[in-house]
Amino acid sequence: MGIRFILMVNKQGQTRLAQYYEWLTLEERRALEGEIVRKCLARNDQQCSFVEHRNYKIVYRRYASLFFLVGVDNDENELAILEFIHLLVETMDRHFGNVCELDIMFHLEKAHFMLEEMVMNGCIVETSKANILSPIQLMDKTS
Amino acid sequence: MNSFFSGTRLRDMIRAIRACKTAAEERAVVRKECAAIRTSINENDHDYRHRNLAKLMFIHMLGYPTHFGQMECLKLIASAGFPEKRIGYLGLMLLLDERQEVLMLVTNSLKQDLNHSNQYIVGLALCALGNICSAEMARDLAPEVERLLQFRDPNIRKKAALCSIRIIRKVPDLAENFINPAAALLKEKHHGVLITGIQLCTDLCKVSPEALEFLRKKHTEGLVRTLKDVVNSPYTPEYDIAGIADPFLHVRLLKLLRALGQGDADSSDAMNDILAQVATKTESNKNAGNAILYECVETIMSIEDNGGLRVLAINILGRFLSNRDNNIRYVALNMLMKAITVDAQAVQRHRATILECVKDSDASIRKRALELVYLLVNETNVKPLTKELIDYLEVSDQDFKGDLTAKICSIVEKFSPEKIWYIDQMLKVLAEAGNFVKDEVWHALIVVISNASDLHGYTVRALYKAFKTSSEQESLVRVAVWCIGEYGDMLMNNVGMLGIEDSVTVTDSDIVDVVEIAIKRHASDLTTKAMALIALLKLSSRFPSCSERIKDIIVHHKGSLVLELQQRSLEFNSIIDKHQNIRSTLVERMPILDEATFTTRRAGSLPAAVSTSDDVPAAPSSSGGDFLQDLLGVDLSPAPTQSGTNQVQKAGTDVLLDLLSIGAHPVQSSSSTTDILSTHSK
Numbered sequence: 001m002g003i004r005f006i007l008m009v010n011k012q013g014q015t016r017l018a019q020y021y022e023w024l025t026l027e028e029r030r031a032l033e034g035e036i037v038r039k040c041l042a043r044n045d046q047q048c049s050f051v052e053h054r055n056y057k058i059v060y061r062r063y064a065s066l067f068f069l070v071g072v073d074n075d076e077n078e079l080a081i082l083e084f085i086h087l088l089v090e091t092m093d094r095h096f097g098n099v100c101e102l103d104i105m106f107h108l109e110k111a112h113f114m115l116e117e118m119v120m121n122g123c124i125v126e127t128s129k130a131n132i133l134s135p136i137q138l139m140d141k142t143s
Numbered sequence: 144m145n146s147f148f149s150g151t152r153l154r155d156m157i158r159a160i161r162a163c164k165t166a167a168e169e170r171a172v173v174r175k176e177c178a179a180i181r182t183s184i185n186e187n188d189h190d191y192r193h194r195n196l197a198k199l200m201f202i203h204m205l206g207y208p209t210h211f212g213q214m215e216c217l218k219l220i221a222s223a224g225f226p227e228k229r230i231g232y233l234g235l236m237l238l239l240d241e242r243q244e245v246l247m248l249v250t251n252s253l254k255q256d257l258n259h260s261n262q263y264i265v266g267l268a269l270c271a272l273g274n275i276c277s278a279e280m281a282r283d284l285a286p287e288v289e290r291l292l293q294f295r296d297p298n299i300r301k302k303a304a305l306c307s308i309r310i311i312r313k314v315p316d317l318a319e320n321f322i323n324p325a326a327a328l329l330k331e332k333h334h335g336v337l338i339t340g341i342q343l344c345t346d347l348c349k350v351s352p353e354a355l356e357f358l359r360k361k362h363t364e365g366l367v368r369t370l371k372d373v374v375n376s377p378y379t380p381e382y383d384i385a386g387i388a389d390p391f392l393h394v395r396l397l398k399l400l401r402a403l404g405q406g407d408a409d410s411s412d413a414m415n416d417i418l419a420q421v422a423t424k425t426e427s428n429k430n431a432g433n434a435i436l437y438e439c440v441e442t443i444m445s446i447e448d449n450g451g452l453r454v455l456a457i458n459i460l461g462r463f464l465s466n467r468d469n470n471i472r473y474v475a476l477n478m479l480m481k482a483i484t485v486d487a488q489a490v491q492r493h494r495a496t497i498l499e500c501v502k503d504s505d506a507s508i509r510k511r512a513l514e515l516v517y518l519l520v521n522e523t524n525v526k527p528l529t530k531e532l533i534d535y536l537e538v539s540d541q542d543f544k545g546d547l548t549a550k551i552c553s554i555v556e557k558f559s560p561e562k563i564w565y566i567d568q569m570l571k572v573l574a575e576a577g578n579f580v581k582d583e584v585w586h587a588l589i590v591v592i593s594n595a596s597d598l599h600g601y602t603v604r605a606l607y608k609a610f611k612t613s614s615e616q617e618s619l620v621r622v623a624v625w626c627i628g629e630y631g632d633m634l635m636n637n638v639g640m641l642g643i644e645d646s647v648t649v650t651d652s653d654i655v656d657v658v659e660i661a662i663k664r665h666a667s668d669l670t671t672k673a674m675a676l677i678a679l680l681k682l683s684s685r686f687p688s689c690s691e692r693i694k695d696i697i698v699h700h701k702g703s704l705v706l707e708l709q710q711r712s713l714e715f716n717s718i719i720d721k722h723q724n725i726r727s728t729l730v731e732r733m734p735i736l737d738e739a740t741f742t743t744r745r746a747g748s749l750p751a752a753v754s755t756s757d758d759v760p761a762a763p764s765s766s767g768g769d770f771l772q773d774l775l776g777v778d779l780s781p782a783p784t785q786s787g788t789n790q791v792q793k794a795g796t797d798v799l800l801d802l803l804s805i806g807a808h809p810v811q812s813s814s815s816t817t818d819i820l821s822t823h824s825k
Contacts, residue, residue, distance in 0.1 A: 015204055015205070015206070016204075017204065018204050019237075021274065026206060026207075026208060029206065030206040033206075043505075043506075046469065046504075046505070047469060047504070047505040047506075047507065047508075048469035048470045048472070048473040048505055048507050048508060049470050050470070050473050050507050051506075051507055052507060052510060077394050077434055077437060077438050078470070078473070078474055078477075079430055079431075079433050079434035079437055079470065079471075079474060080390060080391060080394045080434040080438070082430060082434075082470065083384060083390055083391070083430055083431050083434055084391070087384075105157055105161070106154060106157060108197070108200060108201055108204070109197055109200065109230060109233060112200075112233055112237075113229070113233070116233070116236075116270055120270055120273045120274060120302065120305040120306075121273045121274050121305055121306075121308060121309050123305050123308065123339070123342050124338060124342075124391055124395075125301055125302065125305055125335060125338075125339055126301065126334075126335040126338075127334065127335070127338070127382060127389060127391045127392075128334065128335070128381040128382060129381070130381055131298070131335060131381075135263060135266070135298075138263075139225075139226070139229070142225075
């Protein structure tokens with residue numbers, strides 16, 4: 001399936017956005033998030049961006065105080081996912097202008113809409129920032 | 144009332160939650176908000192539906208239950224306006240899952256929205272369906288999605304393509320209907336449609352052999368051409384990353400080509416040139432380029448053999464492996480693991496580098512490298528590799544020792560060329576990381592030792608020395624105690640000296656010292672102490688001069704709070720005290736453990752072990768045989784080694800056997816205790 005979940009987490013380990021592409025119960029999610037956040041946040045910059053956890057592979061990248069974590073299948077291309085995280089951040093940057101934790105917190109639905117235009121059912125839908133953002137801008141204009 | 148409860152805006156709620164200093168405060172704020180939202184829902188408050196759902200999404204993200212908002216999603220989806228629908232669908236995807244009954248109710252709304260005149264609403268419905276659709280919904284709505292694959296707007300076509308993936312995964316029978324429209328998407332120019340179309344085709348190949356055959360025959364050439372166009376395309380700012388046009392599209396194309404080429408010489412042949420071009424021309428100084436190279440190598444390794452290409456791929460991996468970037472080294476190790484089935488020789492060439500990676504400071508790299516080394520071990524290189532790994536065991540991180548120990552033990556067991564080497568390596572591991580060694584591993588070691596009668600003296604002397612330096616390693620202590628109990632006399636008399644050994648001078652009281660240390664160790668658990676008691680009983684018969692001292696140590700445990708130890712202490716004491724005449728027959732050396740049945744039993748399934756243990760309480764009189772069966776895996780046939788022994792001896796071995804089974808199967812521990820009670824209450 002490719003991508004199983006996408007998380008945005010701050011330095012303190014608080015989840016700021018969570019999108020799952022497979023069903024987990026609330027308890028499972030909390031446990032999973034706690035475990036992987038602890039694992040990833042403990043790593044330093046020199047270490048690689050991949051962590052294996054249960055049967056997931058977590059590809060993560062840090063931008064200032066925000067961590068982007070993507071859980072993928074074992075046969076997913078880790079380097080491409082790393083590039084995808086960067087694309088996601090650039091897209092959010094283009095919309096929010098230097099995106100930060102608060103932008104995502106206070107505009108959670110918008111962040112989700114953007115993600116929705118980029119990933120569906122764990123697969124990448126669109127990689128052009130203009131195409132991703134046009135429906136969101138359209139909605140902003142009308143509201 | 145109403146204004147009071149719905150008063151907080153989304154912003155205010157988020158601020159209030161952020162201001163919370165403790166988890167308890169946060170829970171209180173969330174509880175209050177949830178109560179307000181419930182009230183608002185009950186009052187059927189239209190104005191706040193949108194806001195309530197937005198709040199619920201936030202609360203859900205924080206990990207609180209939000210099921211009471213599910214119906215609100217459905218109401219929002221059913222409303223006419225786009226903003227309401229939009230938040231409704233988002234809530235649907237976040238708060239609900241395909242298993243919930245509520246979802247049945249949304250099928251009709253989805254159907255209407257898939258046919259809506261506003262294409263943005265169609266897009267929303269497709270997205271939701273793609274993320275949460277169940278098998279029934281897939282059947283109901285497949286025709287709509289199929290039609291939308293040909294919609295005029297590419298943004299709808301791409302979403303319909305991914306929605307189709309969900310549908311064919313849920314209901315593979317529907318795959319047939321999607322083959323033609325999916326193949327048509329491969330000719331598109333729009334990147335979004337192309338990338339999703341390619342993913343749909345890849346999935347079709349997985350679920351339908353007909354689709355695979357069709358795409359292989361009719362579309363391999365077209366895809367090769369598409370890849371060529373992407374590789375050579377002029378600069379397009381929208382899709383360009385680090386000078387490479389759409390690496391994501393590259394990667395997906397290579398994946399589909401891999402599916403087509405696997406097991407088919409003709410299509411593999413058709414893609415050789417372009418793969419060679421990608422492998423040689425792609426820039427390798429940026430992550431995007433390496434992502435493509437990585438995918439390309441995997442495709443080359445998976446499709447039908449072409450010697451030249453494989454060499455190219457292995458060389459790329461070699462370059463990756465020596466890269467300074469840890470990400471690149473990680474994927475190289477990952478890929479080498481897949482390459483090992485294709486070309487083990489080529490991977491072996493990198494053995495030294497891989498072994499270095501096992502010692503890396505990065506846990507992810509270490510883990511990958513260790514798995515790879517494990518696959519690289521064979522009869523010829525097992526000795527040097529094991530030496531390297533055991534040397535590293537001394538200095539490795541605590542949290543890595545568990546994995547490392549398990550792998551070393553497994554390698555040693557699997558490839559050991561001779562018994563003495565096996566015993567030597569296992570003793571090294573026990574001395575270095577005995578606390579990480581699994582029960583079944585040291586049980587197996589005892590079985591091997593028991594069977595190597597020419598090495599009994601050697602082993603017990605080696606264990607004696609190891610105990611002196613590493614008495615903090617639990618499983619080393621156990622094995623040492625067991626061997627000393629069995630072969631303690633060989634230790635004292637230097638029986639069976641091998642040429643490589645230095646003789647040791649050990650007195651009988653030195654030997655008792657060791658067992659005494661083991662039983663008095665603070666860290667020793669029940670199993671170790673119980674084993675030590677047995678060893679003491681055995682030694683009391685072998686070294687009559689120490690008998691009094693041993694008695695004192697044993698008696699010391701008669702006040703133990705652990706029933707098991709207390710009972711052993713009392714019973715053994717009475718054997719030493721009152722039953723001198725039968726003691727030596729009672730504590731004879733264990734019969735040689737049956738290695739073959741132990742191995743099969745160990746490989747056998749757990750349920751079998753459970754069922755045997757269930758039999759134990761039902762037939763306590765034959766429990767001696769049962770436990771031997773348990774240990775040796777004879778299952779339900781009568782134990783042959785046991786048949787000739789007399790009743791008293793049977794009870795003695797019974798305890799010994801019990802002892803070995805303790806801790807091996809946690810499910811049995813309770814029944815083994817009852818067993819001891821029943822056999823010894825005479």
